[in-house]
Every structure is written in structure tokens, then in C-alpha cells.
Amino acid sequence: GLCVTRCPRQVVDHYENPRNVGSLDRNAKNVGTGLVGAPACGDVMKLQVEVDENGKIVDARFKTFGCGSAIASSSLATEWVKGKTVDEALKIKNTDIAKELCLPPVKLHCSMLAEDAIKAALADYKLKQDPGREESAKA
Amino acid sequence: RSQKEQCYSEQHSSLINKAYQTLLNPLSRGLYLLELNGVEPAQETDCDADSVFLTEIMEINEKLAEPKNEDILEEIETLIKVKQEELTKEVTAAFERDDLQEAKKLLAKMKYFANIEDKLKNKKIPS
Numbered sequence: 001g002l003c004v005t006r007c008p009r010q011v012v013d014h015y016e017n018p019r020n021v022g023s024l025d026r027n028a029k030n031v032g033t034g035l036v037g038a039p040a041c042g043d044v045m046k047l048q049v050e051v052d053e054n055g056k057i058v059d060a061r062f063k064t065f066g067c068g069s070a071i072a073s074s075s076l077a078t079e080w081v082k083g084k085t086v087d088e089a090l091k092i093k094n095t096d097i098a099k100e101l102c103l104p105p106v107k108l109h110c111s112m113l114a115e116d117a118i119k120a121a122l123a124d125y126k127l128k129q130d131p132g133r134e135e136s137a138k139a
Numbered sequence: 140r141s142q143k144e145q146c147y148s149e150q151h152s153s154l155i156n157k158a159y160q161t162l163l164n165p166l167s168r169g170l171y172l173l174e175l176n177g178v179e180p181a182q183e184t185d186c187d188a189d190s191v192f193l194t195e196i197m198e199i200n201e202k203l204a205e206p207k208n209e210d211i212l213e214e215i216e217t218l219i220k221v222k223q224e225e226l227t228k229e230v231t232a233a234f235e236r237d238d239l240q241e242a243k244k245l246l247a248k249m250k251y252f253a254n255i256e257d258k259l260k261n262k263k264i265p266s
Contacts, residue, residue, distance in 0.1 A: 035193045039181035039247035042254035044196050065200040065254075109182075116184040 018075035022061040024048040032125025034117045043070045047117035069107035073114035165227040169246045178239045181247040196251045
């Protein structure tokens with residue numbers, strides 16, 4: 001169950017009222033899309049970031065189909081990446097997410113999934129910026 | 140009957156039920172076979188390599204999340220049934236040629252579909 005005595009109200013909110021649910025345009029050059037799954041429990045998570053010309057994440061969205069902890073983890077992840085640079089966002093650790101949400105040990109993999117989703121989204125964004133890739137598309 | 144005997148009977152009965160349910164369902168049966176062979180079910184996050192598959196799972200989940208539509212639900216139910224039957228055949232073949240890693244991968248896919256099956260069941264229950 002949820003450790004409501006330890007968790008401040010705003011944290012419980014990520015479970016009950018997740019933020020940033022939705023999608024960004026995956027075809028936009030400055031949008032990175034990460035799609036990950038947890039095979040042990042069958043949860044799927046899509047996390048997207050919009051990055052500005054200065055390498056700063058200005059918007060993020062997620063769609064998660066899975067348990068409440070997975071939804072809360074991805075909701076928190078989208079909140080945390082906003083305002084960070086790509087490199088700063090890569091430093092977000094699953095342990096930070098788990099601690100913030102007071103995740104019980106059995107749900108720690110949910111925070112790991114969120115960390116992997118962030119990394120996948122940022123990797124996708126970086127790949128899209130690769131000038132080499134653009135060149136071969138022009139040829 | 141003594142208390143001890145009754146306790147044993149209950150435990151055995153419970154174990155037999157558990158065994159029966161485990162073996163009856165292809166997913167749990169497959170995972171149990173992996174366990175018997177000392178192979179852990181997939182734990183690592185699925186990402187790039189499986190993006191086509193995950194996209195499909197996402198799309199089905201998104202359809203399922205839409206307001207209840209009998210036709211769409213039936214369509215999804217049929218799709219899942221076909222997919223699970225296909226996967227069950229593939230898992231069987233993998234075990235038969237002792238390809239435990241392939242069986243592990245396929246069982247992971249079955250898990251995603253099994254979750255969708257559960258959601259379908261919940262949708263059918265009148266709220």
C-alpha cells in the first residue's frame with residue numbers, strides 16, 4: 001500500500017492526478033521519443049521530450065499502461081526533465097524517483113522503467129540531431 | 140481426522156490447485172518450465188530492439204482506453220487470441236529444440252498480451 005504518512009500530498013498526487021499525460025509530435029526534429037517495456041510485469045511506457053535550440057527540455061509528455069507506481073514514476077519523470085538540459089536529464093536516477101515517490105521494494109522496477117524511458121527519449125533526440133544522419137537522408 | 144492430517148490435506152489440495160492452474164495457462168506453464176530449467180524470466184527493460192512490438196502493444200492499449208465500444212473490444216479480443224495462439228506455438232517449438240533464450244523472449248511478449256486480456260475482462264464487467 002501507499003505510505004501516506006511518509007509521503008507529502010503532492011507526491012500522492014502523482015498517483016491520483018498524473019501530470020503531462022499525452023503525446024508530442026514524434027516527427028518533429030526536436031522531439032525525442034522513448035518507448036520501453038517491463039517484461040516481468042507487462043507494463044509499457046512512452047515518454048517524449050521537446051528540446052529547444054539551447055539543448056534545454058521545454059516540454060515532456062508520457063503515456064503509461066501499467067500499475068499506479070509505473071504511472072506515478074513516469075509522471076514524476078516528465079516533471080523532473082522539464083527545464084533541464086539533455087545532459088542534466090540523463091543524470092536522473094531511478095533511486096531518486098523511487099525515494100521521491102516512497103516506492104515499496106516490490107515496485108522499484110517501475111522507477112527503473114522511468115529512468116530507462118528518459119534515457120531512450122534522449123537517445124532518440126540525439127540520434128535525430130546527428131548531422132551524419134541528415135546528410136544520408138539528403139543523398 | 141486429526142488436526143495435523145486435515146492441515147496436510149488442505150495444503151496438498153491447495154498445491155494441486157496451484158499446480159493445475161499453473162499448467163493450464165500457457166504463459167504460467169512456460170514460465171514454470173523456464174524455472175525448472177534454471178532460466179529466470181526476462182527482467183531487463185525492453186527498448187529499441189522491440190520498438191515495433193512495443194508500439195503495437197501501446198496502440199492496442201490506447202484503443203482499449205477509449206470509451207467502451209463493443210466492436211473495437213471484440214476486434215481486440217480476437218486479435219489477442221490469435222496472437223497468444225501463435226506465440227504459444229512458437230514457445231512450444233522453442234522448448235522442443237531446447238532454445239530457452241528464445242522461449243524466454245516469447246514468454247515476455249505473451250505477458251504484455253496477457254495484461255491486455257485482463258483489461259478486456261475488466262471492461263466486460265458491467266460497472
